[in-house]
Amino acid sequence: MTAPVLVLVDHTVDGAVRAPVRELLTLARELAGGAGVHAAWTVDGVEPSAEVVAELGALGATHVHRVVVDADPHLSAVLAEALASLLDATGAGLLLVVSSFENKEAVARLAVSTGAGVVTDADGLAVVDGRYVASKTVFAGTWTTSCAVTAPLAVVALKSNSVVPSTVAGAPAPQIGEHAVAVSEKARRVTLVERVERPASGRPDLGSASVVVVGGRGTEGDFSVVEELADVVGGAVGATRVATDEGWIGHDAQIGQTGVTIAPRLYVGVGVSGAVHHRGGMQASGTIVAINSDPDAPIFEIADFGVVGDLFTVVPQAAAEIRRLKG
Structure with missing residues (x-):
């Protein structure tokens, strides 16, 4: 060429x-x-x-x-x-x-x-x-x-x-x-009437982030642990459709076939079951880590690393250890 x-x-x-x-x-x-x-x-x-x-x-x-x-x-x-x-x-x-x-x-x-x-x-x-x-x-x-x-x-x-x-x-x-x-x-023929910039979060853009931490139904609306881990690893925060429909986080964070499609180098699913419509938006991720209390959750079928346990125990411990290793 x-x-x-x-x-x-x-x-x-x-x-x-x-x-x-x-x-x-x-x-x-x-x-x-x-x-x-x-x-x-x-x-x-x-x-x-x-x-x-x-x-x-x-x-x-x-x-x-x-x-x-x-x-x-x-x-x-x-x-x-x-x-x-x-x-x-x-x-x-x-x-x-x-x-x-x-x-x-x-x-x-x-x-x-x-x-x-x-x-x-x-x-x-x-x-x-x-x-x-x-x-x-x-x-x-x-x-x-x-x-x-x-x-x-x-x-x-x-x-x-x-x-x-x-x-x-x-x-x-x-x-x-x-x-x-x-x-x-x-x-x-189309006129742009208004543009509203999203408030800056200090985190990477969801669609282009190399690391994404995603919260699902298992968070029960408490995204504090998701945000803490994302901040420790320098990643973006995403969510499943259930989490956005429940109003726990904005719809612009939704990942899936009807949301944002991502392909980060590292995906961490926190309390994410792994429904088909969500997997369609993240399955191309480089390394997939799943944290869920249900050992039969579908996300474990595609995860590279899986942790079966209470996310409110596992995630803070993981964040603390990463913070320690980073010094």
Whole structure:
């Protein structure tokens, strides 16, 4: 493959690059060869700082494009047109995005307008016989598939924690340019009325965290032990559908087929039974640890390590021991 690779750079409101983007750039660097890696930064009131540009360059970006749109880039139709314009300008044959709800909606629109082949929730990507082939798990994590893109343009939404990010020592500074986009009236039919930022918890984002501690029915509504363990290991806090339906924690913490799909390197289930709809959202985790008082709980069927015991005894002891080992 000789075409450049384009990477959408998701960033926070304070201008920091989101962690999964580092994985995308590492992968793009490997796939692009000498064709170049183009990083797209949508200017939504937040500009890439000199430090961020240097970080993108160290990760492999050869070009950084400030994408300036005459409409709100948070709208999926606007973002899709902006990406289509930049793809045409760069000649990229592959677009990599983080597999989030927002990005998946945007690339679906992009596929309709460009005829691109799209793979979402991928956990790997390689070039096989001149084609991009993405790997992904399906059917609640029970099957691993390979999806070859036959269209001239490939768009892949990669799940977090799929690639170990790395930098290039002595990488040259990337070229910085502006790419202005005037979107169509069709893309302006939706107006964003209000955006409300979630209160900062100090914990990693659930969808991209490398460690996730999840509370289920067994917590009986007391998430204090779950939060304590998550804070000790530097992880995010998640929940099962029962826990969110009971109002013990917000619905944005729900993991499963009807919630957030995660693939952390470490998953710890605290009082989680392991119902099918929950397993569909976490079964791709690297290492699964289950803590449950019921030895017949279904989650033990997929757990790498299982502890049968009272979570209110086991979890505080585990947190205390980890804290001691960390000094």
